[in-house]
Amino acid sequence: MTVATQRVATHLRDAILGGALGPGDRVRQEDVAQQLGASRLPVREALQMLAAEGLIENEPNKGARVPRLSMHEVDVMYRMREQLEPLAVTESLPQLDESDLYRLVELQDEIEQGADVHGFLELDREFHLLTYAGCRTEQLSTTIHRLWNSTQHYRRAFVRISGPSRMWVVNAEHRLIIDAMFRRDEVDAGRFIAGHIRRTRIELGHHPEVFGAKP
Amino acid sequence: MTVATQRVATHLRDAILGGALGPGDRVRQEDVAQQLGASRLPVREALQMLAAEGLIENEPNKGARVPRLSMHEVDVMYRMREQLEPLAVTESLPQLDESDLYRLVELQDEIEQGADVHGFLELDREFHLLTYAGCRTEQLSTTIHRLWNSTQHYRRAFVRISGPSRMWVVNAEHRLIIDAMFRRDEVDAGRFIAGHIRRTRIELGHHPEVFGAKP
DNA sequence: AACCACATGATTGGATCCAATTTCAACCCT
DNA sequence: AGGGTTGAAATTGGATCCAATCATGTGGTT
Secondary structure, eight states: OHHHHHHHHHHHHHHHHHTSSOTTOEEOHHHHHHHHTOOHHHHHHHHHHHHHHTSOEEETTTEEEOOOOOHHHHHHHHHHHHHHHHHHHHHHGGGOOHHHHHHHHHHHHHHHTOOOHHHHHHHHHHHHHHHTTTOOOHHHHHHHHHHHHHHHHHHHHHHHHHGGGGHHHHHHHHHHHHHHHHTTOHHHHHHHHHHHHHHHHHHHHTOGGGGSOOO | OHHHHHHHHHHHHHHHHHTSSOTTOEEOHHHHHHHHTOOHHHHHHHHHHHHHHTSOEEETTTEEEOOOOOHHHHHHHHHHHHHHHHHHHHHHGGGOOHHHHHHHHHHHHHHHTOOOHHHHHHHHHHHHHHHTTTOOOHHHHHHHHHHHHHHHHHHHHHHHHHGGGGHHHHHHHHHHHHHHHHTTOHHHHHHHHHHHHHHHHHHHHTOGGGGSOOO
16 A cells, blocks of 8 residues: 555645645546556545545545635634644653754744745744654644644745734744743743744634635 | 445444454455455555544555554543543534534433443443534544544443443533533533543543553 | 574555546537 | 537546565474
């Protein structure tokens, strides 16, 4: 199963996360198969996986699409993150060593040097997921990864719209998270993380145009 | 894809939830295929789905197994439930009508009449999942369903061990949840639910034998 | 007797083929 | 001209077949 299926799944995941595939886009089995020089079989298996991850919608006899999320759905998914990510950092922090924390500082330095939308999304994602990298409970870390993946498109649209004017808030929050982690204070870190997510969720709520139908 | 794949997935899910397949058990593609009168193909696709759901572990070229969870993993999954289920009831409650709530009363009446382990697990599961049935955000409700599914085996072992002596606590908690829901007080309901899960989690922590290796 | 090499059977992985369903467009009827 | 209908092309669903990999047991060697 796995080698070809994983290749295809990774390819499609990257395409969706990178924005090459957006909400509502159709994914034809044959296209993907040819594109990767494989048969349709691993493509079908990969689509099943991605459907279970929520990155793909699979309608019987009709094919696969990238799902379109409503503002309310994304709002709830951010609320899920507010609940889960503090738990994840509690699990993760004891397992992270100093070098991991210094990597966080590096990433935040890069973020503050300024980057385009794509660059920021990459760095921000790596920053937060590294924060949870020490979490050894599969179900928790994969759930969080999936929430990030499924909302990535809307985060991109939001970053594009909101521009750099409120960037200092993000930076301050990230610095506070890092500091709490160096202090090995997972309660504090969790609070800052939840606040970070909550603020973003509320700002997102002011931009319904992100969820408008595509032209 | 879907019709045969769904049939197989449902069959395997039921087998795992019902206890016919336990942690560590191997799942051979051919066996399942013959058992359901299908080819191996839909079986493979179903296994991919279940792997993404966490109900199956899929090792390349080695086959599929029901994963074995450690006590710590189950503990974290219960903590996830403590965080997510109050959110789910907040989303769900406004969508539930009186008849749903009366169905909760019915289920609790049945629970209090006493049932064997299997019967209680079924009723308890239906009770709680009905509580969240109004939640219209896929990612939230499927995440909760998966947490229930993955931990079902250990819940069964726990119920079997702990016996009926503390049953009155469960009943009291359920009644309080129902009352809060009739009052349309989702904050109260969420608190009772979180407490219910937390108490179970802690009692589970006193029974490490549930997670011991199988003979 | 213990251990390694090898071969054989069992099981999974991948591709091709055929059937079933959907989609879409041309066409006919009113 | 508009709307519904029928047909063909495109696409997905499922089965069989072959290749690759893993597990197991046998035999030989030290």
